[in-house]
Amino acid sequence: MIQEWTFQKKVTAGFAVMVGLAVLTAAVSIYAAVTVASSMDRVIFVQARGLAEASRLNAASARQVAAFRMFLLFPEERFLQERNAGSQEFLEVLGRLDKLVITDESKRMLAAIRQRSAEALESQNRTIALRQSKGQETAVRFDLAETFPLRQRLEQEATAFVNREERLLDEAKRESNTRTSIVIAVVTCLGAVAVLFAAVIALLLGRTLSRQVGSAVQHVQSSSAELQTASTQQATGAREASTAMNEVSTTMSELLVTSRQIAESAQQVAHIAEETAQAAGAGDLTVVKTQESIAAIRQQVDVIVSHMLDLGKKSQQIGGILDIINELAEQTNILSINATIEAAGAGEAGKRFAVVGDEIRKLAERVASFTKETRGLIEEIRGAVNTTVMATEGGSKAVDAGLQHFQEVTRGFKQIAGMVATTTQAAREIELSTKQQMTAVEQVNAAITGAAQATRETEASSGQTLQTATQLASLSHELSRIVQPQVAA
Numbered sequence: 001m002i003q004e005w006t007f008q009k010k011v012t013a014g015f016a017v018m019v020g021l022a023v024l025t026a027a028v029s030i031y032a033a034v035t036v037a038s039s040m041d042r043v044i045f046v047q048a049r050g051l052a053e054a055s056r057l058n059a060a061s062a063r064q065v066a067a068f069r070m071f072l073l074f075p076e077e078r079f080l081q082e083r084n085a086g087s088q089e090f091l092e093v094l095g096r097l098d099k100l101v102i103t104d105e106s107k108r109m110l111a112a113i114r115q116r117s118a119e120a121l122e123s124q125n126r127t128i129a130l131r132q133s134k135g136q137e138t139a140v141r142f143d144l145a146e147t148f149p150l151r152q153r154l155e156q157e158a159t160a161f162v163n164r165e166e167r168l169l170d171e172a173k174r175e176s177n178t179r180t181s182i183v184i185a186v187v188t189c190l191g192a193v194a195v196l197f198a199a200v201i202a203l204l205l206g207r208t209l210s211r212q213v214g215s216a217v218q219h220v221q222s223s224s225a226e227l228q229t230a231s232t233q234q235a236t237g238a239r240e241a242s243t244a245m246n247e248v249s250t251t252m253s254e255l256l257v258t259s260r261q262i263a264e265s266a267q268q269v270a271h272i273a274e275e276t277a278q279a280a281g282a283g284d285l286t287v288v289k290t291q292e293s294i295a296a297i298r299q300q301v302d303v304i305v306s307h308m309l310d311l312g313k314k315s316q317q318i319g320g321i322l323d324i325i326n327e328l329a330e331q332t333n334i335l336s337i338n339a340t341i342e343a344a345g346a347g348e349a350g351k352r353f354a355v356v357g358d359e360i361r362k363l364a365e366r367v368a369s370f371t372k373e374t375r376g377l378i379e380e381i382r383g384a385v386n387t388t389v390m391a392t393e394g395g396s397k398a399v400d401a402g403l404q405h406f407q408e409v410t411r412g413f414k415q416i417a418g419m420v421a422t423t424t425q426a427a428r429e430i431e432l433s434t435k436q437q438m439t440a441v442e443q444v445n446a447a448i449t450g451a452a453q454a455t456r457e458t459e460a461s462s463g464q465t466l467q468t469a470t471q472l473a474s475l476s477h478e479l480s481r482i483v484q485p486q487v488a489a
Helices: 007-073 077-100 104-133 136-483
Strands: none
Touching: 007 077, 007 104, 007 136, 077 104, 104 136
């Protein structure tokens, strides 16, 4: 199965194994470094610090004992304070050591030292009380009999604890050195295995590459020969295609010129149709305005007829009023005659009344004469009104006839405008279609020009391909001679 892998897959697999070994080596190195660092930390920060604190414990104990002895010799308060400070420091160091030690034996020894310190401190307190109450000799005897043995046991236990911490520090150093040696050996072995595996992979890949490249070179040789034949045929076909595309390109250029001429003619037709439509629209508007004017004249004629008829009615009413006035004038004339007769019968007293009656009679005669003249004028007005009414009715009929003719003309203009609009729309569609056709012809012409250019480029590249195929055949032969000299020979 591995023999069927490609060269790339084999190289990738070898590189993956190398990376795996490198990662393993790095992981082991990191783990070893962490382990060694942890061991060194424990040695340095735990054991060494514990040993240092143990030394401080002995120093605090010695300080406390020295201050106690000085108090026995010289019972001064400052020695007692120094002794208390030493005791306090001793207890603080014990507290820190409780947090540092990790073994049960060390914890047991610290507990014993703490108990022994409490006993020795209690015995010192009794000795100090004797020194203050009974004097130096009694206090010294008590110290030698009870306190001194307790202090010696405390010093022995503290010394034993220090010795144990020194021994633990030495053991930790030896363990750290042992781990460091093991790590160095493991890393060295892994490096040697990686180098050996890299050499084996390089040898196998070299052999595999030689076999695969030799086989590929043989395929390249056969393919290059086929490529030479195909390139020759392709060059011949490309020349023929180039000639044909040149002819097609010339034809499309002529078609493009014709399309442009048709488009210009269609554009002119559309422009003329638009101007005709505008003129028809203007004529239609003029006819509509004229029709509106005639309708207004018809309305004015109707108003005149109405006023004339009203005028006839008013003249008839005036005639009736004149009849009444004429009748009143006749009655007044009769009354004036009767008044004159009565005044003549009255003699001298009725003369002035006769004069008034005579004046009234003259006025009645004048009113009767004026009434006759007014009646004549009214008759003339009535005749004129009738004539005007008849003429107006004739004009109204003529206006109606003209309005009908204008309506027919309006319908004709509307039909003409509709036809012109249809013609304009058709001309625009023709223009649009011609433009689309011209655009399509331009695109086809551009495509054919591009195809012709591509054909010429193909023709040129065919020659280059043929030349490249020849060079490839020569190079494959040289490569075959270099990789497999026996086969090439």
